[in-house]
Amino acid sequence: MAVVRDVIVERVQTGIRIERRILKVLKATAELKDMSVGDLLEGIVLHAFEGKSAFTPETLRQIGEFRGIYGLTLRASDSHSLKEGNRRLPARKT
Incomplete structure (x- = not known):
């Protein structure tokens, strides 16, 4: 049995933008x-x-189910052609 060792890392907080369904x-x-x-x-x-x-x-199978649930139809081949659409802003109350 392999021995699991703790590896000390320094984590940083980051703000990333990512596709909603992903x-x-x-x-x-x-x-x-x-x-x-x-x-x-x-x-x-x-x-x-x-x-x-x-x-x-098995995990890939479960991820496939999640993709269906959340409507994620993007594939790896789409990764270089993703363009951000116009963001819908909430309607302003007048």
């Missing part, structure tokens, strides 16, 4: 794994940096 799927996945969205993102990125998948086949 965030919903990330939140659902983090909840499924009982972790924060930040911890989930760190894991995904560290795996991606090594060319590895961060998820088991």
